[in-house]
Amino acid sequence: MRTFAGHASKHELHGITVVVETDGPELFVGRCDDIDAAGVHLKDADRHVEGDGAASREEFLSRARRLGVWPNHRMLTVPGERVRRVVRLVEA
Amino acid sequence: MPYPPLMVKPMREELVAAGFEELYTPSDVDRFLGEKSGTALLVVNSVCGCAAGMARPGARLALQQGARPDRLGTVFAGQDLEATAKARAFIADIPPSSPSMALFKDGELVWFLPRHRIEGRDALAVAADLKAAFAEHCPAPAHVG
16 A cells, blocks of 8 residues: 655655765765755765765765665755756666 | 554554564564574565555565565554664664665574665565565475375
8 A cells, every 4th residue: 555645746756765966076865855946855864975085985875775874864955056966876 | 753553553454464563662573583593574664655655565465475484573663663773773784764674584684675775666576576585585385285
């Protein structure tokens, strides 16, 4: 049984885990709540910064594709002017 | 804040009807996942229709025939908070997501299906993933007759 269908006012990616690529070294992965003029609104998101000394972008994405990401940010908005591409995590 | 029990009742019953034991408390989870022999499937149930609406029927379909786990259990994320936290402690290296599914063999996690690999798929596709995991890790059913 499907549960709620009351998300008609949201972007078609509502509820889908996405990768948000930016024009800089930052990359975000989280559950898309909505996309509007302000940007991409994510829930339970994590952020990767290329070159910060931790895992590489590909390592971060590879683990995210297999297991998901830690919800280090309950909600965040990636400003629209910084968004280069939004793609489903399973397709990233 | 948890949803009203009446609202989530059908979502609970959908898995119970398929043979899942509801794990309401941390001690329920300890008993279920503390058993170190055999195979066990844990489904983290969820209200979210974007993914859980396919996770539950996917699980039901996968269990209809062929290899299957010895034990089936479920916690309800956002509802049974302590039980869910306890279940996640058994897979502490994996980011929390709901719905999700975890298959254990002899007490060890051998397969995991996170939410993002359920989103946007239909029940048959979810069931196919589950059946492949069952075929790899669970004993085939005995033939009768």
